[in-house]
Amino acid sequence: MKKRVWSIFLSSLMILALLVGCQSGSSGSKSNGKIKLVMWDLFSGGDGDFMKEMINEFNKSQSDIEVETVTLEWAEYYTKLVTAVAAGKGPDIGISHTSKLPEIVDQGLATELDPLADSIKLDWDSYNKNILDATVFDGKHYAVPIDTHPIVFYYNKKHLDAAGLLDENGMPKIESGAKGFSDFMNTLKANDSKLTTFAFPTAGDDPFRLWWALYHQLGGYDVVSDDLTSPQIDKPKAIEAANFMKDLYYKDKVIPLNMEDFYQPFQTGNAATIITGVWATGTFEKTEGLDFGVIPLPTLYNTSATWGDSHTIFLPVQKKEDTEKAQAALQFANFIADHGQIWTRAGHIPSKTTVVESEEFKNLPYRSDYEKAAQQVVFPKQSNKVWPIKDIIIRNLDTIWAEKETPEDAFNKMETEIAELLSK
Incomplete structure (x- = not known):
């Protein structure tokens, strides 16, 4: 037991050492009359490029505040962030998924924003209510959402047209209800059996x-x-x-089993449809020769609903409060949300209704076709165990897709495991 405690202690020291290195000794200092702010983020690839572009735009837009960002590896981001903030060595600005925010708020690591918002006249009513409400705890705001990123339905126009399933507006002709969706997929399969009808994985987050x-x-x-x-x-x-x-996998057989890279067949034009997050839009639209469309996830049952999450900006609690820096950080967060027309180039749906209603947004291809999905996202309850609960759900669902358990047994086990988790 002593060895284990000592090992944990050493690991914590190593993490803290890395965190101090990441800060580069510039957290929130004032230089040349400017308020200097450090943000930690988890954005890589295109997301990272667009975030850096928005930060540069903010820095150029005024002369009082300067923001620099440190990008951490996704797998280590939350561990390092939580450890650093708890130790009083966190950044001035942090990024959190809405689904992770309950854990951060529950641990007392996020600053309540309402007094600061009033002081800089931030208008919460300018945000999409469905997206914003998921960041409000006991009536108090703890984060500024900058987007939502739901799953949506992508389709290859050429393949749908060949099967007679594309209307004159370039939209898929899917009859209502679950049967209508199954019939749509089976028609695609019957029209071209060599084609991947529905590119989709058999395990993990996407199912x-x-x-x-x-x-x-x-x-x-x-x-x-x-x-x-x-x-x-x-x-x-x-x-x-x-x-x-399960029927899509095994009865209708419109989804090939155990696809290692389900993006590849759609991107190469060898799949008719794919369901994935809006973050794929930027990749697909850059793919030469790919004529595709995208719509919100079809409503197969009684209510329009989809899965989604959001990126938010929050202000980590500080060892020593500094209202001037906190106000500056919140001004930056609101600026990022105001410039969602840049962020949406990565595919995300902006959090501000003013951005979605702007001509600049409407003129972007594809985004307007699925922006209504922002109203359909069902966020999980604000439990501080959202992520471990999700892990339990995924692990048990995977046994269904692999035909190792019946749905009845899988959900019974899932219920037992969630009960055990919540009892701790």
Whole structure:
């Protein structure tokens, strides 16, 4: 036991050492009359490029504040961030997914924003209410959402047209209901058996996201009770959604099993459809010769609903409060949300209704075709165990897709595991 405690202690010291290195000794200092702010982020690839562009725009837009960002590896980001903030060595500005925010708020690591928002006249009403509400805890704002990124439905126009499933406006002709969706997929398959009808994985996050969407389209309630103390899975609806997806794999056989890279067949024009997050838009539109369309996830049941998450900007608590720096940081966060027309080039849906209604946004291809999905995102309950609960759900759903467990057994096990987790 002593060895384990000593090992944990050493690991913590190593993490803190890395964190101090990441800060580069410039957190929130004032230089040449400017307020210097350091942000930690987890953005790589295109997301990282667009975020840097917005930071540069902010720095050029005024002469009082300068923001620099440190990009951490995704796998290590939250561990380093939480450890640093708890030790009083965190950045001035942090990025959090909405789904991770309950954990950060519960640990007392995020600054309440309302007094600061009033002082800089931040207008919360300019934000999409569905996106914003997921960042509000006990009536208090703890983060500025900059987007939402739901799963959506992409389709290859050439393949749909060949099967008679494309209308005159370039939209897919899908009859209503779950049967209509199945018939649509089976028609595509019958028209070209060599084509990948529906590019989609057989395990992991993506099947979970689709199951979450269909479960809530059926009217299923959150898997955790309102008081966050016990599971409350609506098993009949959970089973129905899982069985529908299982049929796509094994009965209709419109999804090839165990696809290692499900983007590749769609990107190369060898798949008719794919369901994934809006973040794929930037990749697909840069693919030469790919004539595709995209719409919100089709409504197969009673209610329009989809899975989604959001990136938010929050202000980590500081060892020593500095109102001037905090106001500057919040001004920066609001600026980033105001310039969502840059961020949406990565595919994300901006959090501000003013951006979505702007001509600049409307003139972008594809985005306007799926921006309504922002209203359909069903965020999880604000439990500080959202991520471990998701891991439990994914692990048990994977046994269904692999035909190792029946849906009934899988959801019984899922319920037991969630109950054990919440009891700790």
